[in-house]
Amino acid sequence: MTGGTNVSSIKKVIVVGSGIAALSFAKTISDNCQVIMMTKNKLTSSNSVLAQGGIAAAFSARDSIEQHVYDTLIAGCDHNDNRTVREMLQLGKELVYQLIEEGCPFDCDDWGRPHLGKEGAHVTERILHAGGDQTGQILVQFLKSQLGSHIQLYEHHHVIDLMVQDQTCRGVVYKDQNGQVHTMTADAVVLSTGGCGDLYETNTNDSSVTGDGLMMAYRAGAQLVDLEFVQFHPTLLTIGGKAMGLISEAVRGEGAYLEDETGRRIMTGVHPLEDLAPRDIVSRVMFHEQQLGHSIFLNIKNVPHFSTRFPSISARCHQAGIDVENNRLPVSPGMHFLMGGIKVNVHGETNVESLFAIGEAACTGLHGANRLASNSLLEGLVLGYNAAQRVNLMEKQHEVSPSLPLQEVWAVPRLSESKLRRWMTTDAAIVRDDKGLQTLLKQLESVSIQFINVKDITKRQIELSNRWSLAICMTKSALKRTESRGGHYRKDYPNRDDAFWRGKQIVHEKGCMQVIKNERIGANWNVYS
Template sequence: MREPDILIVGGGLAGLFCALKLAPLPVAVLTAAPIGEGASSVWAQGGVAAAVSEGDSPELHARDTANAGAGIVDNEVALSVAREARARVEDLLRFGAPFDRDAAGRLAPSQEAAHSARRIVRVKGDGAGAAIMQALIAAVRRTPSITVHENFVAEDLIVQNGRIAGAFARDAAGVLRAFPARATVLASGGVGGLYAVTTNPAQASGAALAFAARAGARIADAEFVQFHPTAIDIGRDPAPLATEALRGEGAVLVDRTGRRFMPALHRDAELAPRDIVARGVFAEIAAGRGAFLDATEAVGTNFAEKFPNVAASCLAAGIDPSLQPIPVAPAAHYHMGGLWTDGRGRTSLPGLWAAGEAASTGLHGANRLASNSLLEAVVFGDRVARDIAAALPALPALKSAHAPGQPERRDPEGAAEIRRIMSRHVGVLRDEAGLREALRALCRLRGRALAEGSMDLRNRAEAALLIAASAFLRRESRGGHFRTDYPASDPAQARRSFITLDEALRAAHGVVASEAA
């Protein structure tokens, strides 16, 4: 195969699906870990949201998406994605995804929070992500037009004549290499690794958010971080997940005395939107009462059969979930924000597309509806592929690029400090004083990164600054963004947010200057 004209950064569902949809066009895929090991998609337990059952419809799915998104979902995007859902599920079936079926051979979707119908197409209860990825990885390995470069961590973009022309990435030995491309797709996941407690792999540290913003990309909805309410609280990093499907099957949240606490907080109790459940769990833990997911009655002795991944995590920690409640805590799980894209996956920078969690398409609004993430990954993976295939003949010819000869410099202490700052001040609950402290500290750490020449720390600090500055500027509570000093939603702020790195730095420097005055 000739040198690929197309570069995809990220080996999760969005990246691999896009690569497969681009075949037979030559594509290079960069993965930060061995393929299938470092992607959040592998760990996804719920499934793909799609209106496949009798009585359900894309219109109902879009309505539920808008309701969960707390007033800022792009309704046209939501409806178009819901309408494409079934076709993308059919694509996944053709690639070999073994979705659950009933005795008659029909897809057997499950229920999840804030969905008005059973529409989560899943695999063996909690194994959708791993099973889908296994099927796609096999398909990628059978496709000669796709070249996978494993253990390459993207650090920056190549910019030529005002357009994106590829990326710089570092291999496992610390050597920086240029990957020039006529079309570049960022599908590198989210920002969970910026938080002390997360369900995301370590590679999900928001680097693409930072280096795309450095190149001038427009960032959307960065303040909206979804905290999964039921990460299994057993001291592991990343924290294993107790899938929302458990609550869909009737599991309840209780304190250490066995008292249910969600019915007093929302009419849908455990099936309320995730931000509400996460704050409920957070409050119980903060009050010293603890929080536990009790599936002993709803699932009971069938637990290991229905939810094998959750069962394995619990049993490894000495907890039998068929007999004991599972200790849980909120964990950074999904970023509704990311690189702004249009309906085709194009970012604000020519030559650059984005898909999956790295993108912000307007689908999720302020609070992602359960299992819409895998759906968005395949819908926009397909859209990006179609748009690039149509645009490629008109794109400028490929030019060579040389990586700067800078050695790898890491600062694990600085990275750990960012995780503490983000969890303490830009987490489930936020306020002005804490956000000011976060902006001051992140500015200091960015300065340290620049002085040390640590691109890893710089990317982490700048990604965190984009989130913290957006949270500082939104003086209300909405979805995954909750300000204790502005606890109500403000109708005047019922709109998406947009920010550039320069704007985030101005906000942060303004805080620093005001404190020094």
């Protein structure tokens, strides 16, 4: 912190989460800001750390920003915000170059240039990796090493709600590592809490990713959009119906392909890019084949030096008792990424003053209806950087002294996490229809409720309440979009309807709840529109 700075003029910012977007924000924010970074588990409990795939940037002489934009729009099925795509991919390339200049250890070729890989729906090589298949983990470590003393990290601090006054976010309500409830005011709050992978039985997400940030923002009056667009990653290592971990799309980029138990290549003739088709297409083909009774394998015989190129995947296979020398890895699709989220602009600003959202929790319009592989880490870098630049320009808020509503109660469904995951996986996953979605909505809305005081509620109950509320919003979105586009496929409406649906978002809005007023009844009661 610079000497001579007036303490009363220092802005205080609370960042909820600890992934790439949060760390990019913390790296960029002025040292005249005091930043409190809270995460409900460990700093390393994030989807970013689990990211095996790389980060996309148009560095090749055969590539261009225009081509990267084109591939992103094609994958997004004409649901992207074109201007946002162009701006974010251009800035993203600059930020990746900056990381290289700063010494981030990306994998390089024999001439010291970043090695560029290829993944699904990219027409050329543009994926930078680190540690082979440990890009996210290495990026997190590198960004964390660059944080200044004005960044304070609080692990096992569970932010459970936002404090809002006059449609302005004033701070957060959180539980510390001992379960005690506290409030903390701030000039800005930044949500970087990820998506909602834990809503599904088979997923690639960290177990902490339960939709908390989305529902906190919703209760505060922020808009949620595009919740029907859920991306399933085609290749999760799966044994006996249980997912053992992700197998990066980069493996197919290096020459692996999908086949059934007979050796028949299942993507041949389905799409011009075959095994490197967009993820929504590959996942639906796999789902169809599995419905017919086939087992699906990833054949890696064409991948040179597999164990060296993909060390963490090889280690995971070994732990699962699979010999990679046999060249066949059993795979199945699993929930991977939520394209929708909290509606924000390119600076991460929501419609609630002083409330920002970045990373997967946010929806900028970059991904459209289906995210292009390796654009997520790039988006995290860009949105974290942009939000920090905007906060740097903000005026310090007037001091407020909101008090915690001690009689605040939460509505918690009498429902197990496993049952909720089973319902969502059955009726709101890769293939949907009206009958299944209506059944799901009826099940969700008919669950009995128990009311629990905020002082007594457990972390598990908070997460369950958020999951349940978000599941209702997602189901209603899927029912409203009567077409198929990207990650949203309805067998009763199997075609795209550009005449009506192109570019249209389904928005969930909730009037701003004054959490600092004692008359509030129920943090999660009747929160869905």
